[in-house]
Structures are given as C-alpha cells and as structure tokens.
C-alpha cells in the first residue's frame with residue numbers, strides 16, 4: 506500500500522520515546538502515524554535495558570550461590586548453563602514485547618509503517634511508498650553504539666549491545682572496551698556467570714558519577730575479580746589465537762576470547778536527510794531547545810537522538826513534555842535537575858540533581874554535604890550489604906539540591922530524593938517522615954537527620970533542655 510498521509514502527528518522511531526508519544530496522541534483522539542524501520546520497542550526492549558537487566562538478574566542468582574558462607578550456607582560454584590541463561594533473557598524480552606507491538610499500537614488507532622523515514626521537504630517525509638505531510642513531526646530515532654577509531658577494530662570480531670544478547674557462548678575471557686554504565690554492568694554480569702573479564706577504560710570509569718560513590722562500586726567489581734584498567738589507551742586490536750588481542754599504548758598485549766565495545770553512543774540521524782527540512786544537528790545529535798523543538802518549528806526531537814542524557818525514563822519524560830507542550834499548548838520545559846540516573850551494578854549507583862562539585866560551583870560555601878553509610882543501617886547489616894553511602898547536597902537553607910547513592914537497591918532508594926527535588930522539599934521534610942523499620946529506606950531519614958545532629962545535640966539545645974528539665978512537669 507502506498508499513498509499520501511496527512512496525520513495530526515507523525516513519529517519517526519518506535520522506541521521508548523516514540524511509543525509514549527504515539528500512545529498518548531492516539532488516546533487523545535489524534536490521527537497518528539508511526540514509522541519504525543527495525544524492531545518495535547527500540548533499544549530498551551531489544552538491545553538495552555531489558556536484556557541487560559535480565560542478564561544481571563541471572564548473574565545475581567549465580568553470585569548468591571557463592572555468597573552463602575556468612576549465613577551458614579555452604580557456598581558452591583554455580584553450574585551456569587549459559588544457553589539457558591540466554592533463553593531466560595529472550596523469555597523476558599518476549600514477555601514485555603506485546604506492550605510495544607504493532608498489534609497493540611494499531612488497536613490504539615496508530616497507523617504503523619514498518620519502513621525507514623527521511624525528509625523530502627520541510628514538513629514532509631517519505632517512508633516506503635508513503636508520503637507523510639504533517640504539522641507535527643516527532644523525531645525519536647535513538648542512538649547506536651559508537652565504534653572508537655582504534656586501528657583494527659572494524660576487522661576483528663566484536664560485540665556491541667546490538668549483538669551481545671544474541672550470543673550463546675559464554676566467553677572464557679571477555680575484554681570490554683569502555684568503563685561506562687554499559688561496560689561495567691556487562692563486565693560484572695559476565696564475571697558472575699563465570700567469565701574472566703578485563704575492562705580497558707581510556708579515561709575514568711563512570712566519569713559522569715560522583716567519584717566518592719563510583720569508587721565504592723569499582724572496589725566491589727575489583728574484589729569480584731574484574732581487572733579494571735583506567736587511563737589505558739588501546740593502540741590497536743587484532744585477531745589472536747582463538748580470539749582477540751588488544752595492544753595497549755606502551756606495547757602490553759591483552760588477549761581475550763571475545764571483545765565487547767561499550768565506548769559511548771552516536772545519534773541516529775544520517776538516514777533522515779535533516780538538511781532537507783532545515784533541522785540543525787551536530788555530532789551530539791539533533792539540536793533542540795528546552796521545549797525539545799528543533800530549528801524547524803514543526804519538528805521536535807526527543808530521546809537519545811537529541812544528545813541529552815540517554816535513558817529510557819528521560820525518553821519517556823521528553824515524550825510527555827511534547828504531549829504537554831505541543832498538544833495541550835501548556836508550558837513544558839525540560840528540567841534536567843529532576844531526572845535521575847542509575848547504574849545496575851552490585852552495589853547499584855544512582856544520582857539525581859546536582860553533585861557536590863556542581864553544587865559548590867553554583868552555591869559556594871553555603872553548600873552542606875550529608876553522608877550516611879549503609880554500615881549504619883540495621884537492614885543492611887542483616888543482609889551483609891553494608892558497602893555503600895548515601896550522600897545528600899543541600900543549600901544553606903536546607904533545600905535539597907542533589908543526592909547520590911552507592912549501595913544495595915540504590916535505583917529504588919534514589920526515588921525518595923527524586924521526589925524531594927521535583928517537589929522542592931526541604932531537608933526537614935525528609936528528616937521528619939516515618940519509614941518502617943528495618944528498611945534500607947531509613948537511610949534517607951538518617952542522612953537528612955544528620956543535617957540537624959550538630960545543632961540538636963549541641964551546647965545550646967542541651968542547655969535549653971537542661972533548663973526545661975528543671976521546671977515542674979506539666
């Protein structure tokens with residue numbers, strides 16, 4: 506079927522960002538066309554969050570078998586059937602896939618075109634045999650793995666996130682290029698499943714996170730036997746006996762059975778022919794303003810393709826801002842301060858709002874830094890999960906500017922702080938709520954309470970309470 510379509514909204518890309526716009530706009534009664542050239546669900550479902558977290562869950566189950574001694578349970582080396590582990594990963598993807606399927610979206614009233622889209626005029630796209638003219642075009646084309654310019658890389662076999670979840674052979678020695686979230690989540694998962702793992706990081710691992718917190722994660726990964734080499738530049742890669750070899754600057758050579766490239770992302774823009782539509786872009790992605798509009802007033806760009814922090818919840822949030830701003834004509838501006846990020850290593854690492862360095866640069870000496878260790882938390886003690894720290898940044902009046910957590914379930918625990926920042930809460934509110942005992946969530950109250958500890962138990966308060974104690978009981 507071919508022809509000319511004139512929908513109210515046309516979306517290019519059926520990943521996390523595009524699907525939220527498509528379902529929202531269709532349920533609001535608009536005529537919606539969605540163009541997807543690959544798999545519905547995009548990276549998150551097929552090559553990203555879902556398979557990586559499923560693999561991490563399997564790896565955690567394996568690690569639990571090694572970790573019973575402290576509980577009086579004899580530790581055993583797990584018998585990992587890697588093929589079955591990958592069956593589990595595929596099962597999880599299949600369980601979630603119907604939510605993102607063509608069938609579901611067609612039932613919602615969306616017209617789904619399974620083709621690649623490109624601009625042929627300012628507000629007009631071509632997709633297969635269709636011409637689509639629309640006053641509201643949403644680009645949600647995502648990103649793909651960047652291949653760093655390492656000599657030999659294109660000639661040697663290597664995995665990226667787009668291929669590693671289809672692999673059915675447990676690497677005997679996985680060499681990972683890049684120590685960002687992808688590299689380290691995969692490094693720990695494969696290590697726990699039985700592989701030897703070496704991470705080669707050109708600069709600093711987890712560089713976007715607070716170094717005080719990322720150090721806690723890196724120490725655990727190293728303790729689990731992952732060889733992490735920071736500040737290591739790879740001069741070239743080549744085939745070696747039954748695998749690959751990375752030749753480091755300086756001449757050292759690291760041989761592995763498999764290579765995973767996790768060295769950052771590049772936006773998917775080339776196929777769109779953006780210049781035909783007057784849409785500015787650079788190597789980071791499609792240029793947008795805070796309302797996510799491009800240099801063409803009829804075109805918005807959301808999700809990974811605009812170069813803002815690349816997370817599924819960020820993509821979903823940007824999609825909801827498009828619906829609010831472009832469809833309801835309500836104020837809708839992206840506020841990066843309310844968007845958290847989490848890395849699902851064990852321990853997890855999560856942050857929201859300003860980090861210590863950023864807060865000090867902006868607010869100067871008035872900044873207060875509060876810390877609470879997981880070792881001070883009774884639930885963490887019962888689970889032997891005491892590695893970790895909650896770190897909270899406030900301004901001089903106690904307004905919460907940011908929070909970071911390295912520790913068990915940090916991705917869950919950061920949510921209290923997300924709410925605090927989104928709602929502009931003061932630290933007194935966090936110090937005053939009542940969490941159930943014994944929970945890891947108590948760390949929030951205790952970290953917040955430490956804001957007052959010096960004053961509460963200081964000489965003035967003690968003097969006041971001593972004076973009040975001398976008065977008759979009332």
Ligand SMILES: Cc1cc2nc3c(=O)[nH]c(=O)nc-3n(C[C@H](O)[C@H](O)[C@H](O)COP(=O)(O)OP(=O)(O)OC[C@H]3O[C@@H](n4cnc5c(N)ncnc54)[C@H](O)[C@@H]3O)c2cc1C
Nearest residue numbers: 518520521522542543547548553622647808809815816817
């Ligand atoms: C290994 C890995 C783990 C991750 N884990 C997490 C996590 O735990 N939590 C988290 O929040 N984020 C995670 N992310 C990031 C997350 O996956 C992305 O931020 C998110 O998927 C971006 O969604 P998107 O809609 O912008 O892009 P995508 O999901 O990439 O969707 C874009 C879609 O557009 C299509 N497309 C591109 N060009 C065209 C065209 N010209 N015509 C038609 N269709 C086109 C593509 O085929 C694709 O399906 C992870 C990423 C990776 C790689």
Ligand SMILES: NC(=O)c1ccc[n+]([C@@H]2O[C@H](COP(=O)([O-])OP(=O)(O)OC[C@H]3O[C@@H](n4cnc5c(N)ncnc54)[C@H](O)[C@@H]3O)[C@@H](O)[C@H]2O)c1
Nearest residue numbers: 653683684685686687688705706707767768769815847848
């Ligand atoms: N839990 C999550 O939310 C999650 C998980 C995975 C990915 N993601 C998203 O995907 C994005 C991409 O992840 P990523 O880890 O690929 O990218 P990244 O940019 O965060 O990290 C890439 C790392 O590779 C290093 N590097 C680059 N070239 C190199 C080379 N030639 N040799 C050695 N090291 C090199 C960089 O210094 C950097 O530390 C993340 O920033 C995040 O937005 C999110």
